[in-house]
Amino acid sequence: MKKNYVIEAENLSKIYAGVVPVKAVDEVNLQIQDNEFTAIVGPSGSGKSTLLNMIGGLDRPTSGTIKVNDILLNGMTDNQLINFRLHHIGFVFQSFNLIPVLTAKENAEFIMLLQKVPLQQREKRVMSLLKEVGLDDKLDSRPSQLSGGQQQRVAVARALASKPDFVLADEPTANLDSKSAFNLLDIMARLNQEEGITFIFSTHDQRVIDRARRVITLEDGKIVSDEIR
Amino acid sequence: MLLKLAWRNLWRNKRRTLITLASIFFAVILSTFMVSLKEGFYKGMIDSMVGAFTGYAQIHATGYWADKTLENSFEFNDSLAYRLKNANGLSSYAPRVESFALAASSEITRGTMVVGIDPKKEMLHTDLQDRVIEGEYLQEKDQGALLGEALAKYLKVGVGDTLVLLGQGYHGASAAGKYPIKGIVKFGSPELSKQLVFLSLQATQKLFDVEGRLTNLILLPDQKSETDELVQSLQSSIGNGYEVMAWQELTPEIINMMETEKMEGYVFMFILYMVISFGIFATILMMMAERMHEFGVLVAVGMKRINLAMVMILEILSISILGAFLGMLGALPICLYFYYYPIKLGAELEEMVADYGMEAVLQASISPNIFIQQAIIVGLIGCAIAIYPLWKISRLDAINAMRS
Numbered sequence: 263m264k265k266n267y268v269i270e271a272e273n274l275s276k277i278y279a280g281v282v283p284v285k286a287v288d289e290v291n292l293q294i295q296d297n298e299f300t301a302i303v304g305p306s307g308s309g310k311s312t313l314l315n316m317i318g319g320l321d322r323p324t325s326g327t328i329k330v331n332d333i334l335l336n337g338m339t340d341n342q343l344i345n346f347r348l349h350h351i352g353f354v355f356q357s358f359n360l361i362p363v364l365t366a367k368e369n370a371e372f373i374m375l376l377q378k379v380p381l382q383q384r385e386k387r388v389m390s391l392l393k394e395v396g397l398d399d400k401l402d403s404r405p406s407q408l409s410g411g412q413q414q415r416v417a418v419a420r421a422l423a424s425k426p427d428f429v430l431a432d433e434p435t436a437n438l439d440s441k442s443a444f445n446l447l448d449i450m451a452r453l454n455q456e457e458g459i460t461f462i463f464s465t466h467d468q469r470v471i472d473r474a475r476r477v478i479t480l481e482d483g484k485i486v487s488d489e490i491r
Numbered sequence: 492m493l494l495k496l497a498w499r500n501l502w503r504n505k506r507r508t509l510i511t512l513a514s515i516f517f518a519v520i521l522s523t524f525m526v527s528l529k530e531g532f533y534k535g536m537i538d539s540m541v542g543a544f545t546g547y548a549q550i551h552a553t554g555y556w557a558d559k560t561l562e563n564s565f566e567f568n569d570s571l572a573y574r575l576k577n578a579n580g581l582s583s584y585a586p587r588v589e590s591f592a593l594a595a596s597s598e599i600t601r602g603t604m605v606v607g608i609d610p611k612k613e614m615l616h617t618d619l620q621d622r623v624i625e626g627e628y629l630q631e632k633d634q635g636a637l638l639g640e641a642l643a644k645y646l647k648v649g650v651g652d653t654l655v656l657l658g659q660g661y662h663g664a665s666a667a668g669k670y671p672i673k674g675i676v677k678f679g680s681p682e683l684s685k686q687l688v689f690l691s692l693q694a695t696q697k698l699f700d701v702e703g704r705l706t707n708l709i710l711l712p713d714q715k716s717e718t719d720e721l722v723q724s725l726q727s728s729i730g731n732g733y734e735v736m737a738w739q740e741l742t743p744e745i746i747n748m749m750e751t752e753k754m755e756g757y758v759f760m761f762i763l764y765m766v767i768s769f770g771i772f773a774t775i776l777m778m779m780a781e782r783m784h785e786f787g788v789l790v791a792v793g794m795k796r797i798n799l800a801m802v803m804i805l806e807i808l809s810i811s812i813l814g815a816f817l818g819m820l821g822a823l824p825i826c827l828y829f830y831y832y833p834i835k836l837g838a839e840l841e842e843m844v845a846d847y848g849m850e851a852v853l854q855a856s857i858s859p860n861i862f863i864q865q866a867i868i869v870g871l872i873g874c875a876i877a878i879y880p881l882w883k884i885s886r887l888d889a890i891n892a893m894r895s
Binding site: 362376420 | 492496499500502503784785788789790791792793794795796798889890893
């Protein structure tokens with residue numbers, strides 16, 4: 263019987279044109295199932311971020327196909343991709359990337375506003391998410407009033423607010439101290455185990471790799487190992 | 492939500508926003524004040540020219556304005572009187588007979604324009620009575636004459652002397668009469684001063700043999716600003732046998748002069764608006780450059796480009812409208828001050844404006860249109876500048892933007 267994959271990439275390649283064309287991702291085949299906690303690792307320039315960008319619909323492959331929950335991303339227009347990301351994918355970035363003029367609560371609520379979720383539902387969900395990431399006492403704080411770890415937790419709440427099919431986290435612990443990094447990983451692992459949220463990380467961080475249940479290693483754009491723990 | 496985001500973004504860099512606001516504020520004050528003074532000057536010019544002689548509008552028989560002869564005079568009948576009485580927006584009217592004649596003193600002659608007026612009604616339309624600098628104003632059925640100052644000087648006559656008028660009357664009848672000079676009238680305009688002779692309407696009709704007929708009816712609208720509307724409605728009400736003309740048509744030289752003045756004003760205003768535009772545009776460029784990474788993130792997480800552009804547009808419009816509004820508030824007391832306490836012109840300028848029959852003061856105008864116009868122009872500048880972020884964001888690539 264065919265398995266249902268959240269993400270399914272087939273012969274995925276990305277070549278950056280230039281005087282010397284660079285093959286950032288080379289014929290990658292990858293399937294990710296629901297509820298995975300997967301780390302994509304590899305040295306700088308191995309193609310992790312490019313692969314993650316293509317999975318997230320931010321970048322288009324040169325060849326190959328990519329499906330999210332059986333929906334093919336290849337043929338979508340820019341606006342369709344934006345809409346798709348809004349409803350299906352959560353993003354956590356290395357440098358938090360919260361909107362500086364909005365409070366923690368407003369930042370977490372922002373995606374739901376774009377989704378036009380009714381006020382009551384929004385309020386309920388944002389409160390529960392901020393409680394989940396341990397920031398229910400920082401609702402009205404602006405990002406500049408929060409530590410790096412706290413900002414990244416708001417970013418996680420924002421990524422989850424849209425009830426995405428999966429969360430893509432690009433080096434989420436890179437700018438965090440150890441304590442904040444462990445704290446964040448604990449939260450994400452708990453969300454994965456208790457709520458079944460699928461997380462895909464690109465990372466160098468051994469702390470993340472140690473917590474991952476699947477580790478995909480890229481080198482020169484190719485998958486060189488795929489370890490399920 | 493977009494408005495909230497835009498408003499808060501504006502205050503991310505308070506100093507920059509305040510500097511931009513200040514540049515708009517001062518530019519709007521300056522431009523509003525300049526326009527206010529210009530409009531005030533034009534109003535003064537119109538009031539003095541129109542108020543001195545032509546009136547705000549006139550009715551003639553069709554063809555009179557192109558060929559000013561008594562053959563193109565008209566009978567003032569009951570039907571016309573009835574229509575004028577019931578005309579909306581018409582405050583009053585004064586009858587005139589105007590024709591040309593040769594004026595002679597004992598030694599010299601000169602071509603003049605003889606204007607027959609109803610002295611009482613004329614007072615409502617022009618300031619002729621106030622312009623009498625020697626002698627007295629005319630009475631009804633007066634047999635005396637008022638002369639322009641330059642004409643009296645040319646003919647070497649004064650109050651109490653006799654003026655002889657010779658000309659051609661209605662249907663080729665000869666026109667001749669002797670009139671004691673009752674007063675001398677001062678006009679700012681040299682053209683008027685050297686050729687006008689005023690008689691009572693009755694005396695003029697008798698001189699030119701046009702009893703019961705008129706060449707002009709001078710109109711005073713309820714609202715001077717609604718002269719054009721009055722002209723249009725009267726033209727359709729009294730029919731094609733008459734031509735109804737507004738002061739702009741009657742005194743095209745004023746319009747020409749105003750147009751020339753306006754062109755000079757436009758250049759100055761253009762420079763001011765450019766200052767405003769570059770102030771706003773520089774701010775927008777900096778805002779865009781600073782936030783390109785953030786824009787990339789917002790598009791990445793699912794914000795439509797049009798919403799993002801809308802935030803930028805709202806920011807631009809907010810700062811433009813706020814600056815314009817504050818500028819209007821700032822300009823208001825200044826304009827009010829110079830409305831109630833007009834600027835007194837220096838001796839040289841005083842002579843120049845006196846030629847146009849104007850008082851030597853520059854009074855600001857406080858017409859609401861001036862303030863609204865400035866706000867609209869700054870709003871339009873904002874809209875025009877908003878095209879840039881719209882274009883930039885429509886081409887935004889999330890990944891490249893996030894790398895910036």
